[in-house]
Ligand code: 4AD
């Protein structure tokens with residue numbers, strides 16, 4: 001019977017056939033250990049010379065890395081491996097013989113691996129990262145579906161620039177100009193007025209010349225938006241959502257976290273509520289910690305965020321940033337009008353900001369003032385202003401960057417390994 005490495009756990013003691021690739025191999029005169037992978041997982045296949053036909057052992061010994069095969073054999077328990085079982089191989093049918101596979105078990109430089117990203121994806125750690133990414137996406141849908149949200153898809157080609165044009169990719173749209181979306185937020189606000197609670201999940205683009213371990217040019221964002229919801233209520237959704245995602249990965253990706261040597265004790269602590277500090281408190285904290293380079297009104301850089309994050313075991317919300325360093329649509333803080341009702345969620349362990357969110361201005365006149373102050377063209381925001389003309393309500397929302405969240409949960413140093421085919425400042429291939 002045909003099965004997969006993952007499903008083979010239900011076939012202990014039975015003979016099965018699995019379509020697989022040879023990831024690696026060790027052999028001696030009497031025995032060959034095949035490191036098999038089939039997409040669902042990695043498993044050892046044991047070929048014992050005295051127990052198989054002569055040509056099968058010969059095939060096993062000469063198999064080259066990444067050749068594709070059908071292997072048949074009995075699944076047996078094996079407590080030494082993380083998987084818990086292996087295959088006693090009886091038969092091997094070669095489908096395609098691979099020669100000179102470029103990624104060998106030796107160490108390769110990152111640029112070489114990125115040039116071979118289409119093949120690098122097959123390796124055990126990269127495989128584990130993508131499985132964790134997939135689990136985060138799955139848990140995201142589960143969380144929002146269970147909490148009464150409707151998934152709405154904002155457009156990717158847009159005519160206007162929600163947060164200023166400096167970071168936008170420009171393209172022609174027949175005779176008009178268009179931009180690739182940097183955020184679906186403004187459309188999600190319209191959707192929230194139709195459906196109450198909505199979320200999106202899709203690609204976003206930033207033509208930002210940043211070359212850090214946290215920046216991609218193309219990244220995927222989850223953007224929930226909620227009508228009749230103030231900022232404090234939004235923070236509660238954010239912490240419950242992030243904690244749910246982390247706990248789902250712990251539950252469903254234990255093997256992958258082990259492959260990546262992730263310290264899971266740090267993730268186990270991630271339960272709501274998360275600590276909150278104000279921007280003002282963060283500035284005081286940084287001054288006390290010896291950061292003389294930052295003043296009230298400055299945005300935080302990576303070292304500042306990391307210093308603040310290191311103070312906590314949990315993700316931490318920095319709330320109420322100065323108005324002047326945030327986008328036009330944020331609701332003023334009634335307790336200090338120089339700041340807004342917003343928060344960035346900073347992940348632990350130096351992974352930086354994973355969420356940006358805020359309460360949105362719902363007063364038409366104030367919003368018009370803010371659009372003018374930011375020298376944006378009111379013409380292109382007519383649809384957005386309409387939301388404040390016809391049954392305006394308090395509403396809040398946020399955007400979670402998928403790749404930074406994967407990097408943190410999987411414990412991967414650089415976001416380039418959290419996207420299957422990352423678009424970076426210096427990379428559009430493969
Ligand atoms: O803070 P940002 O820019 O917020 C927005 O776009 C809002 N309109 C979202 C909303 O309220 N609906 O981006 C949100 C998140 C960041 O916290 C970060 O996790 C991620 O998106 N992000 C990036 N991830 C990878 N590479 C980049 N260049 C990123 N820029 C932002």
Ligand code: MG
Nearest residue numbers: 344353355356
């Ligand atoms: Mg931000």
